[in-house]
Amino acid sequence: MENPRIAAIEWGSLEGERPRMVGNNARLGAHGSRVRVPLVRLTTEDGARGFGLCHADEEQAAALLGRRVNDVFDARHGTAIAWQAFDYALWDLVGQRQRQPVYALAAAVTGARVNEPLxxxxxxxxxxxxxxxxxxxxxxxxxxxxxxxxxxxxxxxxxxxxxxxxxxxxxxxxxxxxxxxxxxxxxxxxxxxxxxxxxxxxxxxxxxxxxxxxxxxxxxxxxxxxxxxxxxxxxxxxxxxxxxxxxxxxxxxxxxxxxxxxxxxxxxxxxxxxxxxxxxxxxxxxxxxxxxxxxxxxxxxxxxxxxxxxxxxxxxxxxxxxxxxxxxxxxxxxxxxxxxxxxxxxxxxxVPATPGFGLVLDEEIFSKAREESGFTLRL
Missing domain, CATH: 3.20.20.120 (Enolase-like C-terminal domain)
Structure with a gap:
């Protein structure tokens, strides 16, 4: 499909671990050893998927559901202003659909020449x-x-x-x-x-x-x-x-x-x-x-x-x-x-020359995070 709709939106938060406890900076107390990685995954009606870090809530996601990809993302500029809460997932989705790494899509926007391998x-x-x-x-x-x-x-x-x-x-x-x-x-x-x-x-x-x-x-x-x-x-x-x-x-x-x-x-x-x-x-x-x-x-x-x-x-x-x-x-x-x-x-x-950002979600772990702390919306 040339311009499919976004048919599913899933959000869940993963938790990571640093190699050691991290202390203070000039302003703040100890930063600890844990990192929080809130992710949204977008699926289009032809089955393409992309995901990225996202702090949007369910109401914002509901407004995106059903929108066509070309209405929220322009290859000449990137994500439309109204949908930048989903910026990283959209770049990944478009990279997956076009089978190009995001850096290549981004260089086409700015006119830069990429030295590969990056x-x-x-x-x-x-x-x-x-x-x-x-x-x-x-x-x-x-x-x-x-x-x-x-x-x-x-x-x-x-x-x-x-x-x-x-x-x-x-x-x-x-x-x-x-x-x-x-x-x-x-x-x-x-x-x-x-x-x-x-x-x-x-x-x-x-x-x-x-x-x-x-x-x-x-x-x-x-x-x-x-x-x-x-x-x-x-x-x-x-x-x-x-x-x-x-x-x-x-x-x-x-x-x-x-x-x-x-x-x-x-x-x-x-x-x-x-x-x-x-x-x-x-x-x-x-x-x-x-x-x-x-x-x-x-x-x-x-x-x-x-x-x-x-x-x-x-x-x-x-x-x-x-x-x-x-x-x-x-x-x-x-x-x-x-x-x-x-x-x-x-x-x-x-940096690998794989489609999108080249990152992979473990289905079982993300599904558990989505069920425990997130949401799923479908057309």
Missing amino acids: RVLCYDTSLYMDDLQIADDSEAAQLIAREAREGYERGHRAFKIKIGRGARHMPLEQGTRRDIAVIHAVRKEIGPDLPIMIDANNGYNLNILKRVLQETAQDTIFWIEEPFHEDAILYEDLREWLEDRQLPVLISDGEGAADPHLLEWARIGLVDVIQYDLFSHGFTSWLATGSQLDRWGARVAPHHYGTHYGNYVGAHLAGAIQNFLYLEWDEATTPGLSAPGYSLQEGKVH
């Missing part, structure tokens, strides 16, 4: 504040360094460290010293050449950031993420300070409730890397945003922490956005969700 740089995002119960700075720093070594053994070659201990969880001076000690220890552990990113989750002010960057200059920080709440005056000051000291540190921002002027600041060079969330911003919206940032020469590194699923779908954006810089990798295992063909090798995610 390989995407990623970073280990797991280095949270797991050390707060430790009194000694050196011992605490060695704990985080060992975690970086674990990431290296899993295939990572870039690492992001949570900083900002003094914002909430430790006295300011003590927390700042601990941040610096951790950065030194991770650099020593992974060697002189691999990228280190640091993420303050808005837990610094400008002067604290300058101190930390000055005292870690020999550690060659690749980017500073969310150092403080977005402020053009502070960004400009930071940019001038970095240039005066010839510190090649990129400024990245946009994960949370980003300032509406952030894209303009990226256009004029105050911010180097935009990090809007994969799911709150959406795959379709990211294609438009990424194309715009490509024209300006700004870079892209979408956020998605806490979903596991984002590890895979985020990689497909890299095929369509020229200045895609890094994929965030949130290591986890989710029973019921498998990713055949994907692998992490020497700091790069190998």
Whole structure:
């Protein structure tokens, strides 16, 4: 069928497990070891299926039921605005129907040329504040360094460290010293050449950031993420300070409730890397945003922490956005969700050229999740 109706919608939530407990960031308490992966599966009346992460409720799903695929998804732009709660499932569905990987469909939207096989740089995002119960700075720093070594053994070659201990969880001076000690220890552990990113989750002010960057200059920080709440005056000051000291540190921002002027600041060079969330911003919206940032020469590194699923779908954006810089990798295992063909090798995610996002649902596990916590709608 050329333009079938959506004949069934199933929603259920899977639960995954990280390799270890994950601690605090500058703002929040411990993140724990569990990840929640809410998924919707769409089936068309000719039997094609696609699924993706989705937070829509049953009422929203009922409005989609019976719609024709071409009425909710346009190959030239992606998912229509009214249906972006189902964005990822629709991209997967269309990829399955056309027997193409999503990255190829997405590249056709942006006009990008995909280098196949697709390989995407990623970073280990797991280095949270797991050390707060430790009194000694050196011992605490060695704990985080060992975690970086674990990431290296899993295939990572870039690492992001949570900083900002003094914002909430430790006295300011003590927390700042601990941040610096951790950065030194991770650099020593992974060697002189691999990228280190640091993420303050808005837990610094400008002067604290300058101190930390000055005292870690020999550690060659690749980017500073969310150092403080977005402020053009502070960004400009930071940019001038970095240039005066010839510190090649990129400024990245946009994960949370980003300032509406952030894209303009990226256009004029105050911010180097935009990090809007994969799911709150959406795959379709990211294609438009990424194309715009490509024209300006700004870079892209979408956020998605806490979903596991984002590890895979985020990689497909890299095929369509020229200045895609890094994929965030949130290591986890989710029973019921498998990713055949994907692998992490020497700091790069190998992306299979299979239809859709190339992910597979276990029918028994998804059916149980749907029955226990979800819903099913059929024509």
